[in-house]
Amino acid sequence: MSLFAPDARRRAINCPNAARRICHLIVLACALAVIGFPGSAALARCSAHDVLANKLTSSQHMVAPRQAIKSERDVETWKAIAIGTFASSLELRNHLDDLGCSVGGQAGEILARPTFTLASHREQAELVLVTPLQLGFTTDTVTLANLYARARQIGIALARPEIAPQLRIQYVDQPMGEFLAIGMEPIKTWGGEPMILSVANGGAGLILIAQDGGPQAEVPVTSRFVFERSNQSVPGAGPMDHAAALLAR
Structure with a gap:
């Protein structure tokens, strides 16, 4: 009625x-x-970690530069940061918390692992910022092993573990929406997963997070990676170098 x-x-x-x-x-x-x-499951994809995953798996295409980077001399220093300013990784982690920098769960595990080391004295680290595309890769994606091998071939070194959290602390004016992966030897989580670190500003604040760091992990050629000047630190051959050598055979 x-x-x-x-x-x-x-x-x-x-x-x-x-x-x-x-x-x-x-x-x-x-x-x-x-x-x-959208339900809560869909909204969860807007978290900072998933924004990074979406960016890294995007299929953006860029026109290749006319000439690929052939030597470290072709790359300008992007930023110089101080390292060796903390006595322990716990002190470093507490400083991140004091500043209000969010640290992802897996990133936090990396900072607590024995293989995460700090410089024994204060020094300046010169950083360069490149993409796989600039290093001459023309496919849509590239493995980390091949990317690292190419970087070292032109004289760019992998970043020391401390670089990622120190960059997070000192890069306070990072533009919103920028995600920078750190070209470093992977560090395994407590569960045995090889991970590398990334600094990002997903819009909800400055964050330090981890992503797949296995040698076969693929990243788009447009991804932006932070490496270190080789004259600052030239670590010996690591797992990534051995993996790249095996792939080249």
Whole structure:
């Protein structure tokens, strides 16, 4: 049984011209209520970690530079940061917390691992910022092993473990939406997963997070990687070098 008389229903439906827009909005709201909004699972994909994953797996295409970088001399220093300023990784982690820098779960595990080392004295580290595309790769993606091998071939060194959190602390003006992977030897989490670190500003603040650092992990050629000047630190051959050598055979 209707709660409204026929005339009342007609008046409710045939809104005056002045109120027609309001009626349209009411109808739209009802339609959205029927269709529904994304659930919490979908909204979770907007977290900083998943924004990074979406960016790294995007299929953006860039036109290759006319000439690939052939030597470290072709790359300008992007930033110089101080390292060796903390006595322990725990002190470093506490400083990140004090500054309000968010640290992802796997990134936190990396900072607590014995293989995460700090410089024994204060010094300056010169950093360079490159993409695999600039290093001459023309495919859509490249493995970390091949990327690292190419970087070392032209004289760019892998960044020391301390570089990532120190960059996070000192790069306070990072633009919103920027995600920088650190070209470093992977460090295994407590579960045995090889990971590398990234510094990012996903819009909710400055963060330090981890991503797949296995030798076969693929990244788009447009990804931006932070490496270290070889004259600052030239570590010996690591797992990535051995993996790249095996792939080249």
